[in-house]
Amino acid sequence: MSVARRCSEFLVSRFPLEKLSYEHLANKTVPVHKASWIYLLGGLTGFAFLVQVVTGILLMLYYQPTVIGAYDSVRYIVQYVPGGSLIRNMHVWSSSAMVVFLFIHAITNAFARAYRKPRELTWVTGALSMFVVLGLAFSGYLLPWNNLAVYATKVGLQIAEMSTLFLPGPLGGIGGQMAALLTGPDGIGQETLNRFYTLHIWILPALLIALVSVHLLLVQIHGMSVPRFAETSHKQEKFFFNFALKDLSAWMIFLTLLVILAVVLPYDYLQPYTLLKRYSPLAAAPSGIKPEWYFYFLYYPLEVLPKVVVILGTMIFFAGVVAAPWLMEYVPRMWGKRGEESKFPIVATCVVALVIVALTLFGQNIVDVMRGTSAP
Amino acid sequence: MRHKSPHLYSPNRIRRVVGGETPPLQFVISRIIIMCAIVTAVLCATPAWCFPPYAKWISKQSKMQVDCSYCHMNSQGPTGSGVGQLGSLSEEQKTKLDTADSPILNSFGQSIIKRLGYQAVVDNVADPAKLADALKSSDLDGDGIADGVEMEHGTLANDPESAPWDLVWKVRLQRNIGFVLAILVSGLLAFVGLIGLSKKLR
Structure with missing residues (x-):
């Protein structure tokens, strides 16, 4: 069978015409079992993104994407604009919440084996969305133009530059060219801010909306995956409007907690003031520069292991996450088992989850040591 | 008899150092600048207003x-x-x-x-x-x-x-208690309403 034919058959089976009808989508059901709460996580991730979009648009009314005005405009928003502090802190806290929900959503779906046929593309679009979310977080970090923002971005760009150095020939320079494309010709400055701002408010959100749209369509077509322990239960409930109302209830709880958190604990209180001062290219870099907490799983290994090992390992890991539907099927065959029978998918998911959580916690310890708040 | 060392910037010493007849103006100026810099650094190293x-x-x-x-x-x-x-x-x-x-x-x-x-x-x-x-x-x-x-x-x-975040959240909670309570109550009402509606539709 030709490759083109196999591809077309693959796509037809993943986007079956009969399931694209209004009747099918409107009559979608959701499995009911002990772990049904995992189905709320995708909606919560989407809602956190919606909060980001709304608060982001409000912040755009005052934010000035210039190296002269960015820092002052953020201060102005927080100190003088009515509700500005609330909006900005909702934006910042919801970005962290989105990453938390996305991580738990990915891990629980891996346990529920939601990558299996015919949901491969659902998994792949979700995994790609995760990288776009991390890109959104990285590009947004620069916008306040304080010490933390600029120096953390410099570190990120250096990592991007090194990311392809081990590749042969001209491929080795791709990382450097990518970093140069993001930075602009004159080093970190106005052009860098322009490019990061454009990425943050246009390119990456558009990409995320496109990916999430396909992801949601596939979820509506193929329904939710059921964990192994709940396969015997055949209880279902209608998506419209029983489950949709549960989704809305969860969103209400999240929104309530988010607003209270944004009012009571502004995010900047968690950082030393030296890191939050206006960036000056002439001043010395303050100590304690670090990426946002959701990059600690990369940051900690970079501190202790050779950079090439970490970068190569990270690229293999990311590729593995995207290719999980096929890896989980074909790797067990190496020791003569079918994907269904093997414990490899569960073990691999546990290891990945534990490693990421452990690295995130160790990364925090490194930061504490740099600040001198705990013994090394 | 104790030998008296020549002055640091005596014409003879400068001639010896630069190896010429007359000390070049640049040489003298550079030495004056260095001296000024040393004096300034000593004076400014521990100013009275720095603690x-x-x-x-x-x-x-x-x-x-x-x-x-x-x-x-x-x-x-x-x-x-x-x-x-x-x-x-x-x-x-x-x-x-x-x-x-x-x-x-x-x-x-x-x-x-x-x-x-x-x-x-x-x-x-x-x-x-x-x-x-x-x-x-x-x-x-x-x-x-x-x-x-x-x-x-x-x-x-x-x-x-x-x-300090571990102290300020209490202060901010006290200052915004009315707003926080209003948000809590409205969130709770919305939650109860949605769950009730979901049960009715079932």
Whole structure:
């Protein structure tokens, strides 16, 4: 069978015409079992993104994407604009919440084996969305133009530059060219801010909306995956409007907690003031520069292991996450088992989850040591 | 008889060093500049308006990174010719150095002089905790955390956006309790309403 034919058959089976009808989508059901709460996580991730979009648009009314005005405009928003502090802190806290929900959503779906046929593309679009979310977080970090923002971005760009150095020939320079494309010709400055701002408010959100749209369509077509322990239960409930109302209830709880958190604990209180001062290219870099907490799983290994090992390992890991539907099927065959029978998918998911959580916690310890708040 | 060493810049010595008949003007000027730089560096190394023990004490207490901008205009301290540094001051500004309007101090540094006097800063260098204690009755930025407490926690006493998070959340909760309660009640009502509707539709 030709490759083109196999591809077309693959796509037809993943986007079956009969399931694209209004009747099918409107009559979608959701499995009911002990772990049904995992189905709320995708909606919560989407809602956190919606909060980001709304608060982001409000912040755009005052934010000035210039190296002269960015820092002052953020201060102005927080100190003088009515509700500005609330909006900005909702934006910042919801970005962290989105990453938390996305991580738990990915891990629980891996346990529920939601990558299996015919949901491969659902998994792949979700995994790609995760990288776009991390890109959104990285590009947004620069916008306040304080010490933390600029120096953390410099570190990120250096990592991007090194990311392809081990590749042969001209491929080795791709990382450097990518970093140069993001930075602009004159080093970190106005052009860098322009490019990061454009990425943050246009390119990456558009990409995320496109990916999430396909992801949601596939979820509506193929329904939710059921964990192994709940396969015997055949209880279902209608998506419209029983489950949709549960989704809305969860969103209400999240929104309530988010607003209270944004009012009571502004995010900047968690950082030393030296890191939050206006960036000056002439001043010395303050100590304690670090990426946002959701990059600690990369940051900690970079501190202790050779950079090439970490970068190569990270690229293999990311590729593995995207290719999980096929890896989980074909790797067990190496020791003569079918994907269904093997414990490899569960073990691999546990290891990945534990490693990421452990690295995130160790990364925090490194930061504490740099600040001198705990013994090394 | 003790041999008298020639003067550092005696014409004979300079001739010997440069190996010429007459010392070049550039040589003399460069030596004068070096001498001036050494004298300036010695004078400015420990100016009377610089008290590093305070920054060290705040860093030690709070385990947070603290620089001179905690009290000074410039994060590098008063030494130098940058903004808020001694080298950039006019004669008129120099007369205000010991006062509450000192041009090298930020609003927190100025408030310390205003409240406690310059002498208190000098006297407490050996025991900065006393200065912090003396500032526990004032709250310059109005964030609800006393200036002395902010010193102990390494957060800025003149910036309401900087405060110890483990203390400030209680203050902010108290200040916004009406708003927080309204949000809680409305969130709860929405939740109950949606769950009720979901049950009815079932």
